[in-house]
Amino acid sequence: MISHEREIINSMSGPELIRLAKALSVPFTKRTIKRSVMEQSLYETLEKIRKTSDNELCELKTPAINILEMRKDFGRKVAVRNLKLEVNPGEIVGLVGPNGAGKTTTLRVLTGIIKPTNGTIIVNGHRMDKNPIEAKMKIGYIPERPTCYPSLKVREYLTFIARIYNVPRVDTLLRIREYVTRFQLDEFLNSYIGTLSKGNLQRTLLAGIFVRAPPFILALDEPIYGLDPRGAWSLKAHLKELKKQGSAILISTHILEVAEALCDRFYIMNDGDIVGMGTLDELKIQCPDTRNLEEVFLTLTGGIPEE
Ligand SMILES: Nc1ncnc2c1ncn2[C@@H]1O[C@H](COP(=O)(O)OP(=O)(O)OP(=O)(O)O)[C@@H](O)[C@H]1O
Numbered sequence: 001m002i003s004h005e006r007e008i009i010n011s012m013s014g015p016e017l018i019r020l021a022k023a024l025s026v027p028f029t030k031r032t033i034k035r036s037v038m039e040q041s042l043y044e045t046l047e048k049i050r051k052t053s054d055n056e057l058c059e060l061k062t063p064a065i066n067i068l069e070m071r072k073d074f075g076r077k078v079a080v081r082n083l084k085l086e087v088n089p090g091e092i093v094g095l096v097g098p099n100g101a102g103k104t105t106t107l108r109v110l111t112g113i114i115k116p117t118n119g120t121i122i123v124n125g126h127r128m129d130k131n132p133i134e135a136k137m138k139i140g141y142i143p144e145r146p147t148c149y150p151s152l153k154v155r156e157y158l159t160f161i162a163r164i165y166n167v168p169r170v171d172t173l174l175r176i177r178e179y180v181t182r183f184q185l186d187e188f189l190n191s192y193i194g195t196l197s198k199g200n201l202q203r204t205l206l207a208g209i210f211v212r213a214p215p216f217i218l219a220l221d222e223p224i225y226g227l228d229p230r231g232a233w234s235l236k237a238h239l240k241e242l243k244k245q246g247s248a249i250l251i252s253t254h255i256l257e258v259a260e261a262l263c264d265r266f267y268i269m270n271d272g273d274i275v276g277m278g279t280l281d282e283l284k285i286q287c288p289d290t291r292n293l294e295e296v297f298l299t300l301t302g303g304i305p306e307e
């Protein structure tokens, strides 16, 4: 952890180092104004804090996401019918299905944006209907159509999100730097969110969900859509890393190669129902003569079209 934080400090700009020095109450004198000296005293102070404070990563409950008998109606339309879905810590679970299958509705109910018609949503042991703040504090959501405060600058937005989620100042500064580097947002830190391109807005929202403390519970609706190949690669690599560290991730995507490479298990939805679930191997057994997720998907959602 500490060597990782050392790298983050090394990559900070001058003003960021000064902000961190203030947050750590490290006085900057004529001597420490020299970058290498300043960096060294920041590492040492941080190391002391990390040693003395209880820095054990908290573990998530199993399952971290628990959707029980969920139904969502929009008037006469049944968008999701009797859904039972679980995601455990250390798992990436794929939610796939044709347009209109109910994926976005499921993620919106899961994150407390809309209420289910029936059923129970439990996030890390907190019921969304009884303890919505606790449940929402623990789940990071990337919506299908990213929107965000247009008049905030990227750095302001990330700081604002960190404050909402009670992230300590030192962690805020370190994590913003870490994710700005990871998602290549440096150039845009002082840009207004309203002026960002689609992909850079997506990257900003992603950085926003990661300013909280890991392990994460994530509900990602088409998170790769809109990212360029480098951005997509960087997100996929990071999700795999987070999974190893015990995060629980539910991801909806139409890019089946990505789903196949990334996810441990799948729920296949069609017209509001789960029509298949399990690992790819289990699904292939359920659908004889299929070779990959695409063929399983097509078989379960209307059949493989004739060539
Ligand atoms: N607010 C709403 N009012 C009425 N109908 C809705 C509403 N939201 C979703 N629906 C309907 O519910 C069904 C499921 O929609 P949903 O957006 O969950 O699908 P999806 O699986 O995410 O599809 P896509 O792959 O196109 O994103 C659709 O028939 C949709 O028209």
Ligand SMILES: [Mg+2]
Pocket: 103, 104, 105, 144
């Ligand atoms: Mg959708």
